[in-house]
Amino acid sequence: MKPFQRYFPWLTTALAAICAAASLVPAETLEYDRNRVAAGEVWRLVSGQLVHWTPRMAALDLGMLLGLGIWLEVRGDRRLVALTMALGGGLTVLGVQELSPDLAVYRGSSGLASALFVLAAVRLKSVNDPVTRNLAITGVVLFLTKASFEFLAGQTLFAGPLPPGVHVVPVVHLLGGLGGLVSATPSLSVRLPGLRSCSTSN
Amino acid sequence: MRHRIALLVVLLLVLVLAAGCVGSMPPTHHVNSALDFLYPRGLTAAAPAKEVVLKLPLRVGLAFAPNRGYQRDPITEEQKQKLLGRVAAAFKENKAVSRLEVVPTTYLQPAGGFANLDQIRRSLGLDLMVLVSYDQAQFTESTRASWTYLTVIGPLLIEGEKNDTRTVMDAVVYDINSQALLFRAAGESTVGGHSSPLNMERKRRVFAAEGFEQATKDLIGNLNAALARFDEQARSGTVQGPGTPAIAMYSAKGERITAASGHLGGGALGIPELILVALIGISLLLRRRAAGA
Numbered sequence: 101m102k103p104f105q106r107y108f109p110w111l112t113t114a115l116a117a118i119c120a121a122a123s124l125v126p127a128e129t130l131e132y133d134r135n136r137v138a139a140g141e142v143w144r145l146v147s148g149q150l151v152h153w154t155p156r157m158a159a160l161d162l163g164m165l166l167g168l169g170i171w172l173e174v175r176g177d178r179r180l181v182a183l184t185m186a187l188g189g190g191l192t193v194l195g196v197q198e199l200s201p202d203l204a205v206y207r208g209s210s211g212l213a214s215a216l217f218v219l220a221a222v223r224l225k226s227v228n229d230p231v232t233r234n235l236a237i238t239g240v241v242l243f244l245t246k247a248s249f250e251f252l253a254g255q256t257l258f259a260g261p262l263p264p265g266v267h268v269v270p271v272v273h274l275l276g277g278l279g280g281l282v283s284a285t286p287s288l289s290v291r292l293p294g295l296r297s298c299s300t301s302n
Numbered sequence: 303m304r305h306r307i308a309l310l311v312v313l314l315l316v317l318v319l320a321a322g323c324v325g326s327m328p329p330t331h332h333v334n335s336a337l338d339f340l341y342p343r344g345l346t347a348a349a350p351a352k353e354v355v356l357k358l359p360l361r362v363g364l365a366f367a368p369n370r371g372y373q374r375d376p377i378t379e380e381q382k383q384k385l386l387g388r389v390a391a392a393f394k395e396n397k398a399v400s401r402l403e404v405v406p407t408t409y410l411q412p413a414g415g416f417a418n419l420d421q422i423r424r425s426l427g428l429d430l431m432v433l434v435s436y437d438q439a440q441f442t443e444s445t446r447a448s449w450t451y452l453t454v455i456g457p458l459l460i461e462g463e464k465n466d467t468r469t470v471m472d473a474v475v476y477d478i479n480s481q482a483l484l485f486r487a488a489g490e491s492t493v494g495g496h497s498s499p500l501n502m503e504r505k506r507r508v509f510a511a512e513g514f515e516q517a518t519k520d521l522i523g524n525l526n527a528a529l530a531r532f533d534e535q536a537r538s539g540t541v542q543g544p545g546t547p548a549i550a551m552y553s554a555k556g557e558r559i560t561a562a563s564g565h566l567g568g569g570a571l572g573i574p575e576l577i578l579v580a581l582i583g584i585s586l587l588l589r590r591r592a593a594g595a
Contacts, residue, residue: 206569208567
């Protein structure tokens with residue numbers, strides 16, 4: 101089997117197709133809405149992570165999510181990507197539904213993107229090149245520090261423009277990042293069959 | 303010899319007089335005001351605003367306030383409509399707004415007041431009106447290069463006139479029914495440039511239009527921020543804090559929207575995260591190239 105066929109990013113491609121399909125319907129039908137979730141529309145806990153407030157927000161979130169997902173899958177980390185997405189998505193649900201009680205409506209896939217970002221950076225820790233390795237570690241530290249500060253201080257740093265009345269939810273970034281960190285820990289990785297160790301040739 | 307000197311003196315005199323013909327223009331100042339339009343008899347004669355009741359989503363009209371008397375505009379009606387179209391486009395994503403209508407200036411009569419706005423409300427089915435006013439001043443002064451105007455081709459080629467165009471745009475958002483000012487925002491710009499005496503008029507028009515363009519961009523950002531502040535404030539029951547009219551907002555289902563109704567949230571990554579990913583990606587790419595070399 102050719103390497104490209106073996107490592108074709110099916111998971112990320114499927115996610116991209118789902119996001120594209122989600123963009124065809126009005127965002128109101130898929131967004132997280134606390135009242136509607138309480139009324140039984142529980143799928144909104146997940147579908148809210150596929151829709152966005154603005155095209156810029158969608159480009160940043162999905163661009164990072166798809167870019168990192170493809171890179172990780174192509175290098176053979178599909179199972180880790182699946183685990184990280186599940187963990188990142190689950191923790192986003194926790195952050196939105198349980199830890200943000202004053203949040204009525206939520207849209208965005210930054211929880212998943214944060215998880216993949218931390219996973220990708222941690223997977224680079226064993227590369228030979230010290231510059232890339234240090235950059236990756238610094239990236240994780242900076243990301244988690246920024247998310248923690250935003251969560252604790254209740255204010256966002258360098259947030260892009262969002263529609264009036266819409267606020268960034270930092271707890272989602274923090275939990276997503278922690279999800280990525282947890283899924284990348286070796287103790288968890290060894291239990292997953294078929295996991296490749298991080299290749300130093302990449 | 304005497305004739306030659308006399309001819310030279312006459313020639314110099316003609317050149318100096320000709321240069322006087324292409325001298326600097328006096329400053330121009332264009333102003334129009336939404337308050338002049340809404341309160342033609344002055345603010346003291348105005349009736350106090352009633353309690354504001356808003357049922358979301360809202361239908362919003364946008365228009366430039368009409369000019370005082372027959373004052374000439376620095377930009378055309380078409381340009382005005384385009385600027386308002388840009389403001390409208392910035393609010394299309396807002397869930398609280400169902401329709402944005404750019405209202406032609408001809409619909410608004412000078413000193414028409416709330417009676418005029420009420421006519422527009424009835425005819426176009428609007429809830430809120432955004433009235434945009436402006437104040438634009440243009441200054442032109444000659445620079446040292448203007449001595450070249452003494453030559454024949456100087457006024458044609460040398461851009462010795464320095465232009466400054468300062469523009470302030472102000473948007474006020476009124477609830478037409480209660481006549482209450484909900485919020486306001488302003489945008490400003492300063493455009494500088496040079497022109498030759500012969501294309502001064504054209505350049506001033508270009509600078510005027512550019513000034514409006516840049517001020518509109520600034521206005522849109524500030525208007526968005528003001529709308530977010532208004533949304534927060536309105537949930538607490540008054541338009542702009544204690545002493546201002548009371549406000550009640552209702553959702554499409556008829557439920558009262560209050561501070562306890564919850565906020566809207568977004569999971570949005572920003573530029574810092576993008577820079578981090580880009581740096582790591584570039585580092586990997588460089589390493590791969592170095593390994594391949």
